[in-house]
Amino acid sequence: MTDRFERDLLRGSLDLMVLSLLAEEPRYGYSLQQKIRESSGDQIQLPAGTLYPLLHKLENEGWIRSSWDESTGRKRKWYELTKSGRKRLASQAAQWNRYVGAIRGLLEGVVPPPPKTSRYRFPMTGESRDGGY
Amino acid sequence: MVVIDSRPEAEIPEFEQYLDRVQQHLGLSAEENLEVVEELRGHLHQQYQELLRQGHPVSHAISDCLEQMGNGDHLANRLTTANRWTQLRARNEWFLFAAICLILGLVMVFQWWPRPRDLTVQFPELGLMEAEPSPSSIITPSDPQQSLRQLESPIGQRIPAGLSLSSFLDRALGQNGLAYRIDHQSLLGQGREAVPPMGAWHHPESRLRTVLDLILNQRELGWELQDGIVMVQSLSHQQRGHSRAHYQVPLSEHEWESLITVIRETVEPDSWEEAGQSGSDRGQILHFGKQIIVKNNLQVHQQLSRLLDRLEVPWKSTGLANQGILSGSGGRQ
Numbered sequence: 001m002t003d004r005f006e007r008d009l010l011r012g013s014l015d016l017m018v019l020s021l022l023a024e025e026p027r028y029g030y031s032l033q034q035k036i037r038e039s040s041g042d043q044i045q046l047p048a049g050t051l052y053p054l055l056h057k058l059e060n061e062g063w064i065r066s067s068w069d070e071s072t073g074r075k076r077k078w079y080e081l082t083k084s085g086r087k088r089l090a091s092q093a094a095q096w097n098r099y100v101g102a103i104r105g106l107l108e109g110v111v112p113p114p115p116k117t118s119r120y121r122f123p124m125t126g127e128s129r130d131g132g133y
Numbered sequence: 134m135v136v137i138d139s140r141p142e143a144e145i146p147e148f149e150q151y152l153d154r155v156q157q158h159l160g161l162s163a164e165e166n167l168e169v170v171e172e173l174r175g176h177l178h179q180q181y182q183e184l185l186r187q188g189h190p191v192s193h194a195i196s197d198c199l200e201q202m203g204n205g206d207h208l209a210n211r212l213t214t215a216n217r218w219t220q221l222r223a224r225n226e227w228f229l230f231a232a233i234c235l236i237l238g239l240v241m242v243f244q245w246w247p248r249p250r251d252l253t254v255q256f257p258e259l260g261l262m263e264a265e266p267s268p269s270s271i272i273t274p275s276d277p278q279q280s281l282r283q284l285e286s287p288i289g290q291r292i293p294a295g296l297s298l299s300s301f302l303d304r305a306l307g308q309n310g311l312a313y314r315i316d317h318q319s320l321l322g323q324g325r326e327a328v329p330p331m332g333a334w335h336h337p338e339s340r341l342r343t344v345l346d347l348i349l350n351q352r353e354l355g356w357e358l359q360d361g362i363v364m365v366q367s368l369s370h371q372q373r374g375h376s377r378a379h380y381q382v383p384l385s386e387h388e389w390e391s392l393i394t395v396i397r398e399t400v401e402p403d404s405w406e407e408a409g410q411s412g413s414d415r416g417q418i419l420h421f422g423k424q425i426i427v428k429n430n431l432q433v434h435q436q437l438s439r440l441l442d443r444l445e446v447p448w449k450s451t452g453l454a455n456q457g458i459l460s461g462s463g464g465r466q
Contacts, residue, residue: 029172030179048176049203052169053211060216074179077172 010044014054016096017044019081019089022064026080029055055079063088147195148177151205158209161216169212177202280361283311284342292344294333298365301331301348306363309341313363320367328352342439357431368432375416378434381424382441382448392444393418393425400436404429 021027021035029051036046058064063085066077081089152170159166177198184194202208292304298315306313320328332351334344345356345363355368384392396418397405406415416429427437441448 028175030176033176047203048173048180048201049208049211052173052176053208053215056169056212056215074175075171076175077168 013096014046014050015058016089016092017046018051018054018058019063019085019092022079022081023086023089026078028076028078032079058085061088145178145181145195147199148174148181151177151199151202154205155209155212158206158213160209160213165216173202173208277358277361280311280358280363283309284345284358284363285340287338288334288341288344289337291337292331292334292348295330298328298331298352298354302363302365305334305341305344305348311341311363312361313365316364316366328354342435346435355432357435375428375430376434377426377428379424379426379451380437380441380448381450382446383423384446389420389425393420395444396427396437396440400440401429401433404433 017036018032021032021039027035029048032055033046033048033051036044055064055066059066059079063082064079065082066079069076069078152174155173156166156170159169161169180198180201181194184197185191189197286309288305289309290304292301296304302313302315329352332348334348349356349365350368353368354365356363356365358364382389382392401416404416406417416427416433418428419426427434429437438448438450
């Protein structure tokens with residue numbers, strides 16, 4: 001049950017995850033995959049077979065755009081956030097925070113409260129990211 | 134031990150075999166297929182080199198990379214779907230744009246398409262008549278003979294009480310194919326800005342001219358036929374204008390005297406001048422041979438012609454009839 005719950009959480013937050021990482025800086029597929037893995041303390045392994053269809057979908061939605069670059073000696077396709085992608089990210093982040101807040105309210109008194117430093121957390125990771133949206 | 138594979142990216146057969154399969158199942162354009170394969174190839178080689186750096190054996194590194202990519206057919210399908218979804222959306226946007234253009238085009242065509250004028254009323258045998266300002270004010274010349282026949286025909290309907298003058302005339306005349314005109318000037322001259330509602334008529338078999346006489350007279354109105362058009366005026370205005378007409382009737386001498394007496398006593402008796410009186414503005418009857426010359430208003434002429442009809446004597450008039458103003462139903466003009 002736990003595995004399925006995690007898969008559902010991951011599936012529901014993939015867009016938000018990729019958009020938030022591209023908001024930091026442009027990335028290519030492999031680097032994005034590694035960043036997700038590192039940021040999640042190896043808890044989230046996003047398979048390439050899932051990552052690339054997702055990137056193409058987000059690009060066709062107009063939230064990210066891509067460009068080829070060979071300046072590093074290797075031909076890579078880089079992705080960066082568009083203006084509408086930033087709006088989408090802000091909207092999804094607000095929805096996520098509302099959802100998390102609601103669930104947290106439900107869990108109060110039932111389970112121990114989360115650490116005070118965790119303003120924003122990747123799902124299924126203990127890493128906190130201050131600043132938020 | 135760290136293994137470094139220095140083979141060019143395109144020379145790892147397992148990867149190329151996998152990418153060929155992906156490419157075969159991609160449903161995108163040739164250029165898009167190549168781009169997708171190139172991107173995946175770059176990913177596979179970078180991960181492969183990373184795994185080798187971490188000390189993975191070559192065979193394990195290759196299998197790990199391919200395992201991460203997953204089934205090639207499924208990956209191709211998901212990539213195709215991800216790209217096609219937008220292609221479909223773009224097509225839908227074009228379809229929406231085309232539909233809007235089509236609707237706008239149709240609106241413009243209908244806007245400019247020639248169509249019957251909204252404010253027209255079709256009366257049988259009279260052609261198109263403008264409904265504004267009023268059907269009674271704009272008339273179309275009609276055939277006088279046809280109009281006469283219509284006036285002698287049954288009205289063919291019952292008319293309820295309370296209709297306005299124009300509504301009454303629309304029903305009584307318009308539905309019988311007769312044009313009419315209301316002389317508003319004569320009504321205003323009489324100080325009548327509005328005519329009271331008209332009375333009812335319950336006998337469809339009655340002659341149209343009889344109905345007109347009785348109903349209009351109740352409201353001090355009269356009518357006459359001009360160029361085949363029924364002109365409705367105030368009675369006083371109509372009576373002021375005298376017209377002269379010759380009535381030829383094949384009667385003996387003593388019958389003439391009786392006829393003139395009947396005319397004076399039954400047709401508007403007060404409108405005739407007394408015997409010996411001359412120079413007045415009242416009606417006159419002069420008898421010459423086989424004819425009488427009658428000078429009086431149109432109302433009197435109309436009643437006189439009807440009287441002759443009722444007496445069932447052959448008669449013929451000249452003067453008014455030639456002007457298309459009056460004619461007797463039994464008249465042999």
